[in-house]
Amino acid sequence: MSGLRPATRADLRALPVEVAPRLLGGVLQTTVAGERVAVRITEVEAYHGLGMGPVADPGSHARMGATPRNATMWGEAGHLYVYLSHGIHSCVNVVAGPEGVAGGGILLRAGEVIEGTDAATARRLQRRGAVRTPRDLAAGPGRLGDALGLQHPIHDGIDAIDGVEQAGAVARLFLAPPVTEVATGPRVGVAGVAGTEAFPWRFWIPGDATVSAFRWGRGAREAAAEEAARGPC
Numbered sequence: 001m002s003g004l005r006p007a008t009r010a011d012l013r014a015l016p017v018e019v020a021p022r023l024l025g026g027v028l029q030t031t032v033a034g035e036r037v038a039v040r041i042t043e044v045e046a047y048h049g050l051g052m053g054p055v056a057d058p059g060s061h062a063r064m065g066a067t068p069r070n071a072t073m074w075g076e077a078g079h080l081y082v083y084l085s086h087g088i089h090s091c092v093n094v095v096a097g098p099e100g101v102a103g104g105g106i107l108l109r110a111g112e113v114i115e116g117t118d119a120a121t122a123r124r125l126q127r128r129g130a131v132r133t134p135r136d137l138a139a140g141p142g143r144l145g146d147a148l149g150l151q152h153p154i155h156d157g158i159d160a161i162d163g164v165e166q167a168g169a170v171a172r173l174f175l176a177p178p179v180t181e182v183a184t185g186p187r188v189g190v191a192g193v194a195g196t197e198a199f200p201w202r203f204w205i206p207g208d209a210t211v212s213a214f215r216w217g218r219g220a221r222e223a224a225a226e227e228a229a230r231g232p233c
Contacts (some may be wrong), residue, residue: 049103059194089142195220
């Protein structure tokens with residue numbers, strides 16, 4: 001944890017697309033049922049809520065406004081929006097947004113387990129996930145959530161700034177000095193135009209083994225082809 005500092009709410013009070021690359025190299029640490037796991041963040045994706053920023057984000061859970069599902073995204077920066085993906089995996093987002101503007105989140109897509117490898121491995125195996133190499137522990141948002149031990153719905157909204165215990169878990173977010181090189185591109189598996197170069201809102205550390213391979217979301221390849229055919233405006 002050398003060189004890291006605790007994140008503050010002020011660090012997260014900007015548009016998610018601006019905050020997202022700042023999380024790279026940082027660490028999310030959780031203690032769940034007495035077992036501590038820390039993940040170094042290597043890949044993230046930004047998502048904006050309704051009315052946030054100059055461009056509407058059709059790929060966000062908050063694109064239509066506040067709902068019972070995405071309520072955490074409309075709350076205070078620094079809490080974690082934990083949602084269920086495909087009815088199986090709990091995925092973790094850091095809530096971010098300018099002062100007085102809510103509805104944004106940053107999906108933690110991938111990371112490297114740097115503390116608590118045994119606990120992370122046991123959690124992955126409990127979820128019937130294969131662990132062939134240490135890379136597998138938190139490579140991908142579902143694996144990362146499993147490794148950290150955060151579960152939807154009981155840990156949705158947990159505060160990663162003040163470290164307040166919630167449902168037997170404590171989460172803390174730490175930031176690192178800015179990484180020297182950041183890659184950016186379309187978000188992975190996001191449907192339609194939201195998963196194309198029109199939204200290059202995925203950020204990652206180039207060359208890191210945990211980073212996801214890109215795959216098109218439903219209709220995204222077709223949307224990209226249509227955009228290319230139209231050419232520059």
